[in-house]
Amino acid sequence: MTDKDRPAVGVETVGMTKIFGSLTALEDASIKVRPGTLHALLGENGAGKSTLVKCMMGFYQPTRGKLLVDGQEVVVRNPRDAMAYKLGMVYQHFTLVPSLTAAENLIVSRPDCPKVIDWKSEIGALEAFLDRMPFKVPLRTPVASLSAGEKQKLEILKQLYLDRRFLILDEPTSVLTPGEADEMLGLLRGMVEAGEITILMISHKFREVTAYADEVTVLRRGRQVGSGLVKDLTRDDMARMMIGDTKIRERAARTTVEKSATVLDLTALYASDDDGLPAIEAIDLKVKAGEIVGIAGVSGNGQSELVEVLSGQRDLDDGRILIHGHPFEPSRGAMAKLKVFSLQEEPLRNSAVPRMSVAENMALRSFDQPPISRSGWWLKPGPMKAIARELIARYRVKTPSPETPIENLSGGNVQRAVLARELSGDVDVLIVANPCFGLDFASVAEIRSQIMDQRNRGAAVLLVSEDLDEILELADRVAVMSEGRISYVAPIGETDRQTIGHAMAGHH
Numbered sequence: 001m002t003d004k005d006r007p008a009v010g011v012e013t014v015g016m017t018k019i020f021g022s023l024t025a026l027e028d029a030s031i032k033v034r035p036g037t038l039h040a041l042l043g044e045n046g047a048g049k050s051t052l053v054k055c056m057m058g059f060y061q062p063t064r065g066k067l068l069v070d071g072q073e074v075v076v077r078n079p080r081d082a083m084a085y086k087l088g089m090v091y092q093h094f095t096l097v098p099s100l101t102a103a104e105n106l107i108v109s110r111p112d113c114p115k116v117i118d119w120k121s122e123i124g125a126l127e128a129f130l131d132r133m134p135f136k137v138p139l140r141t142p143v144a145s146l147s148a149g150e151k152q153k154l155e156i157l158k159q160l161y162l163d164r165r166f167l168i169l170d171e172p173t174s175v176l177t178p179g180e181a182d183e184m185l186g187l188l189r190g191m192v193e194a195g196e197i198t199i200l201m202i203s204h205k206f207r208e209v210t211a212y213a214d215e216v217t218v219l220r221r222g223r224q225v226g227s228g229l230v231k232d233l234t235r236d237d238m239a240r241m242m243i244g245d246t247k248i249r250e251r252a253a254r255t256t257v258e259k260s261a262t263v264l265d266l267t268a269l270y271a272s273d274d275d276g277l278p279a280i281e282a283i284d285l286k287v288k289a290g291e292i293v294g295i296a297g298v299s300g301n302g303q304s305e306l307v308e309v310l311s312g313q314r315d316l317d318d319g320r321i322l323i324h325g326h327p328f329e330p331s332r333g334a335m336a337k338l339k340v341f342s343l344q345e346e347p348l349r350n351s352a353v354p355r356m357s358v359a360e361n362m363a364l365r366s367f368d369q370p371p372i373s374r375s376g377w378w379l380k381p382g383p384m385k386a387i388a389r390e391l392i393a394r395y396r397v398k399t400p401s402p403e404t405p406i407e408n409l410s411g412g413n414v415q416r417a418v419l420a421r422e423l424s425g426d427v428d429v430l431i432v433a434n435p436c437f438g439l440d441f442a443s444v445a446e447i448r449s450q451i452m453d454q455r456n457r458g459a460a461v462l463l464v465s466e467d468l469d470e471i472l473e474l475a476d477r478v479a480v481m482s483e484g485r486i487s488y489v490a491p492i493g494e495t496d497r498q499t500i501g502h503a504m505a506g507h508h
């Protein structure tokens with residue numbers, strides 16, 4: 001095969017710069033992603049990774065700089081232009097239509113999709129296409145019934161079906177189990193080596209970068225601080241490039257908490273999902289003061305519904321929640337009174353008001369209390385901003401100012417801003433779901449330490465996490481959820497990864 005037969009596309013930026021108002025999100029980035037390579041893009045939260053790839057894809061117009069595709073300078077005004085150059089992007093969130101089957105999703109995604117579809121010939125062509133692909137997904141199943149891993153594969157297949165030959169993957173393994181992640185990256189690596197595609201992968205996982213990427217570019221505060229062959233760099237080299245001289249917080253040690261009382265007591269909880277089907281059934285669980293109970297499980301086994309019930313965002317069909325022995329009906333007032341704090345997944349959607357400022361979002365729990373409230377709902381901007389400034393500094397939230405709309409922050413910084421709000425109070429009960437999703441390694445260390453600090457101070461913590469390592473690091477006890485029920489509970493010292501994995505797969 002000559003290079004001409006290899007359809008992988010190469011992309012280069014020269015002096016790419018993007019300025020938002022007073023903030024330079026990306027400054028003079030010149031990166032070269034050679035055709036037929038897997039290139040990793042590393043950087044702390046807010047370093048400018050999304051800004052760079054959005055400039056490549058035509059979502060943003062760069063303030064300065066050039067884009068070259070296969071060595072030719074091009075102007076990409078919008079994502080449609082990017083597609084014409086065979087550039088495609090797979091996002092962290094799914095973009096598929098849940099009620100359509102995988103086949104229907106693929107066919108309707110085609111820009112030349114006819115108004116009247118000849119399904120028979122289309123499906124035939126699709127099957128022929130899938131035969132050439134390394135991964136398979138069931139074609140006739142509605143996307144809503146596919147697992148997270150299958151959906152992720154389908155997102156990538158969609159790009160390949162649309163003949164994109166330069167794929168940008170934004171943290172492609174964040175919803176996958178370690179086994180699925182290795183399988184997917186291995187298969188993609190095979191296509192890269194065959195010269196069929198080029199991949200630019202945003203990742204926070206050094207292990208994946210070292211195992212699968214050829215080259216790496218590191219951004220810090222909008223600047224390109226290093227590039228090179230992965231084989232010439234150690235993890236420490238990459239970590240140092242990412243964070244410069246920032247100190248990483250030491251892992252918080254678990255202190256022994258004196259024999260303590262039950263704080264959160266759940267008895268026979270039942271709740272339904274959005275379609276009225278049973279989502280959680282007969283959940284019994286107690287969490288003591290100074291204890292972290294980790295809820296492990298494959299996503300979609302009732303964990304999010306449980307968190308919603310405990311945060312007052314989903315009705316309980318039956319059961320009883322007690323806090324310090326008192327019945328608890330989650331509402332704003334009851335949560336404030338009993339010092340219950342919660343952090344849900346996708347904080348921009350579930351725990352923040354996107355168009356409101358960072359300061360207003362940080363005040364959301366306390367806007368009706370002094371010193372922020374004067375009388376009634378009238379907010380005092382002075383104290384609100386002062387509190388926000390303090391939290392921004394303490395939690396290292398990267399934002400141009402407290403007045404910036406929170407939706408303009410990078411994903412990891414939204415997460416930090418909401419965590420700052422929820423962790424800064426006097427906490428008795430803390431309910432957190434996947435708190436480190438999408439965070440860079442320094443922030444992961446920071447957030448985990450803060451959760452451990454709350455436990456050491458005597459909070460009862462319910463930690464829902466799809467990351468088993470997180471549970472093994474933080475939890476005192478683990479409970480596995482499978483099909484809406486708690487199928488297994490054990491003190492962390494009396495169990496292991498395999499046993500928990502077995503229970504997650506429903507074998508208990």
Ligand SMILES: Nc1ncnc2c1ncn2[C@@H]1O[C@H](COP(=O)(O)OP(=O)(O)OP(=O)(O)O)[C@@H](O)[C@H]1O
Nearest residue numbers: 020025045046047048049050051408409410411412
């Ligand atoms: N539309 C926008 N308006 C104003 N500022 C923005 C906008 N988009 C991004 N920024 C700012 O640009 C900087 C870089 O953000 P970017 O999203 O590129 O970071 P990132 O490296 O992708 O981070 P993460 O790992 O958290 O996703 C951040 O300070 C962010 O607040």
